[in-house]
Amino acid sequence: MPYTAPTRDFMYLLDHVVNFETVTRTDAFAEATRDVCEAIVTEAGRVCEEVLAPLQRDGDTKPAFLENGVVRTTPGFAEAYRAIAEGGYIGMSAEPEFGGLGLPLAVTTTVNEMMSSACLALQLNPLMTQGQIEALENHASDELKALYLPKLISGEWCGTMNLTEPQAGSDVGALSTRAVPNDDGTYAVTGQKIYISWGDNDFTDNVCHLVLARLPDAAPGTRGISLFMVPKRLPDENGDAGVANDMKVVSLEEKMGLHGSPTCVMQYDGAKGWLVGGQNKGMAAMFTMMNNARLGVGVQGVGVAEGAYQHALAYALERKQGKADGTGTIVEHPDVRRMLTGMKADTMAARAIALSCAVAIDMSNATGDAEWTARAALLTPIAKAFGTETGIAVANEGVQVHGGMGFIEEMGAAQYLRDVRVTAIYEGTNGIQAMDLVGRKLSDGGEAAYRLLDEIEKDAEAARNGHGELAQAVWSAAEALRETTEWLVAQDEMQARFAGAVPYLKAFARVLGGHFHLRAALAEGTAGRRTALARFYIERLLPEHAGLLAHARAGAEGLYEMGVEDLAV
């Protein structure tokens, strides 16, 4: 599908909206000057436009399949993967010691977004590897690092994460895959894992599986889980992919979308694995990987939103309608204009949230500052859930802009919607994200949230001069969010928080979106396209926060007033 990299938007956000400058001023990222970053984003954008985007439809129409136990991938994916690897886009933020570029995650985030817009099914592969790289950097032994990181960063090998089992999805603690110590310090891993994205392929020399499993006599639940590196091929004495490990791909799932990405059922039959992190410390290591991946998945949503938006806009600009002389196109129709502008406004909001989350992670990594760490932790579930919800909502609206053509697969609008739908589910469903937000992320008594709200209100105060109405609307929305946050923090019963967690998260994202749109408008002056977009968002979309907050405050009592028997027909 045709795609234009929104490099100008990325740079505008980095320059004026999400305080990327702070990152470039740290010692850790001193070499990542603004102009270096722009050059990298520009070049990556070119690869996405020219190499990845033409493969988007093929991923759907020529999906991955299993042939004699081997996954065959969409024609062209192998070459495109090579272009991603050679561009250095897999290990952009990985440690230079092992071949990474050591760039801020904020920059990687822009590139991940562009790859997601251009070809989501393929992009999922390097995204998984990026998470694995980070998990190994933080938790693996030096030996494992030296062996695996260079190959993962270069893209010769790729990585997967193996959490889910048929009876253990969101409830990870229920997993039953076993890891029994061998005499040589390795482990024999046995069990079945499902929903393994890119569990195999035909274009990397090896596939490295990080597998959650239980040691013999491990405690039940999440406390008894350990993490293992289980490669498809065992490294030989030179560190290259050697003989096959005892595992296989049992089958591929037939999914609603993302057909270019093989979703595998994996069977491990005493496969040789190496412990990553300590015994029974698997969840901690996995969370490193998942936190990275959560932002990454949120960015997938943003990427699909951008892709679907551009696709719908192109159609609206071309589709003739309305004028007798045949010159009018549907982009002039108020409802089509409303849809497109809303899509663009929401995409901008979701993108800014993701980038500000990446900046917080960068600052946390660069400085170790607890406030930045808390900010990153607070923003991660919002970036994941709102990014993916935006991807779904925008792709859905993209179908609508196309009218009848939207339902015809050949057009491609439907594919965006089918592909992106899973992003609200994997890496922790959006419900899980929302519970994380109102549970763990407010377990500081709301401190991190209040600090962010202080910033939002301070910014709004400063914007009153020149953007009075918009500033007031954002300030009031932040204040309303603060009140509901206080209400949530005051609830001792977790159920009361959980009952409204999803609407609370959406309201939080709405307010953040208003905040970032206002900043974008401020930097522009008093008029211009970003101010017009901010006005659209703040006047028409931000008001949703009030209804969402009412829902969030309604609590658990009324919810359980409907008994299970009352839910029946």
Added chain:
Amino acid sequence: MPYTAPTRDFMYLLDHVVNFETVTRTDAFAEATRDVCEAIVTEAGRVCEEVLAPLQRDGDTKPAFLENGVVRTTPGFAEAYRAIAEGGYIGMSAEPEFGGLGLPLAVTTTVNEMMSSACLALQLNPLMTQGQIEALENHASDELKALYLPKLISGEWCGTMNLTEPQAGSDVGALSTRAVPNDDGTYAVTGQKIYISWGDNDFTDNVCHLVLARLPDAAPGTRGISLFMVPKRLPDENGDAGVANDMKVVSLEEKMGLHGSPTCVMQYDGAKGWLVGGQNKGMAAMFTMMNNARLGVGVQGVGVAEGAYQHALAYALERKQGKADGTGTIVEHPDVRRMLTGMKADTMAARAIALSCAVAIDMSNATGDAEWTARAALLTPIAKAFGTETGIAVANEGVQVHGGMGFIEEMGAAQYLRDVRVTAIYEGTNGIQAMDLVGRKLSDGGEAAYRLLDEIEKDAEAARNGHGELAQAVWSAAEALRETTEWLVAQDEMQARFAGAVPYLKAFARVLGGHFHLRAALAEGTAGRRTALARFYIERLLPEHAGLLAHARAGAEGLYEMGVEDLAV
């Protein structure tokens, strides 16, 4: 897919919420006593459960296909169609003179909903025929009526509507199919039509196409359009299907869903047709058909919502998670409970809106009363758009309830979403519905809307005793809707109304939902499942109306502040 007919809910709504009693008290529907209707709904429910529901997945996995110019349908559809026809469900509301049952549309609406829940792809076939029957009843000559209506009502033949052409979708006036008079009073119809649902099948003796076309020298635009009956096979001297007419199915569309329903590209090559209604009066005749079909499509959305809800509930009741002893299921989780209760509450609201629209149509037909006619006209776009939006939103939430399994096609959750997506597009996109609401339907200066709001507020006043908070919330929401309605009516520039038409329609539906939930609670007393559901809806979902109304009032100015060039990347 397993499905249980919600007969109890239908009867509760008919008895206590949508004033169906008024219909049974008219002379026209004197025989349709409440108990007769219940018996019919019960029996139809059994057919849907036992005959249609088992075919739902087959429609997706064994889709219709074109073989040597003939459409082959999903195995089992032919027999299920026969069951629908023999049950009398096609001509339920058709005139008894031609074999119809003459029942209120409210009753037909419940049956249409159940068929949609059980097997949407097949149900679309009789729905199209129902629209055609009504168009012929109102506009065809006695000769055409006598020839076609008995066969359509019995289901021996079925009907389609042919509006869209490649360059004429929402802009019907742009169509170019030609109809040239023959010497015998018939017409030779030539042109291509697209998106023809059930344009052909292999289980009825004939397929009757109502085709919009232009006479030679007709005026441009919608004023120059006429309607023609163009049967696949020309009736012979006995009125049976005779020789083939000059038309063919060119191809079937490959769609996002609804694969069991063949969507045809039809080619007419001088096909013989008969004028229905006067020359150049095609739009009026078509609107009769479309108005019926619009309610019918809204009901499709409600039906899919019910089906997807039941499917998700069954999964949530079965899926183990959380308790150490293995007895807990995810239905106990607050976020899953929130999703399911929200799905049920919205489905109830959408169903009540559809049934109240059907009641208004029945009253209009029975009494000719202008206020009922205006009420029906006002509610039709709301029933269509909110019903289908609810179908999409509930099916989407159903996918989410399933977690990872929701994305796996075998589960069936994804199919509901893929199938129902088109309902927001066909029979006039939901954007068109919303423009109809704020344009034509408020062209009475808002009279019909205000009359409805008066009723809502009066009901809420009466409910203050016993349901104080809920009543107050509904009253306030109605008042807010009234204010925005006044604002809309005061806008002379149509663009200002259109810019916020879709959020206005949604807000209207939200308020109507609150109204009907409150009525359901009132009839129950002060506690019980319907009161609990009403409380959920009114406390958690109704508050959305405020944000939507803010959007609706924002007008066109700010919308067009973003120029077309500002929408570009």
